[in-house]
Amino acid sequence: MEVLKSRLIVRPRDVDATTAFYRDTLGLAVEREFPGGTVFFLGHGSLEVSGRGDAGSSPDLVLWLQVRDLAGTLAGLKARGLEPVRDAQREPWGLDEAWIADPDGTRIVLVEVPEGHPIRVDTR
Structure with a gap:
């Protein structure tokens, strides 16, 4: 396919x-x-x-969105009145993640790939 x-x-x-x-x-x-x-x-x-x-939302569905600057993205969302479900933290697999949700409760994972992480392809 x-x-x-x-x-x-x-x-x-x-x-x-x-x-x-x-x-x-x-x-x-x-x-x-x-x-x-x-x-x-x-x-x-x-x-x-x-x-x-x-x-409504299913806990089995998660939207994964990679962003360039997680701290800046969260600051902008908070300025628009959105409170994260979970603030940013470094996960055991090495990605920086924060969780937010849409109006139906669909979990959205905001991800920043830190420098040196093996899946990082954008070197900016």
């Missing part, structure tokens, strides 16, 4: 609140909009917020 593009689709209980969270609070760039939905850029993939879900 050859994958040309990937997209995670979220069916929130409140599409307007969840769209505003990803657009305004997280500041994700909009890839495209269509009646009933918005697609956001997520690095090499996309996140679509559309439709309506009734079940």
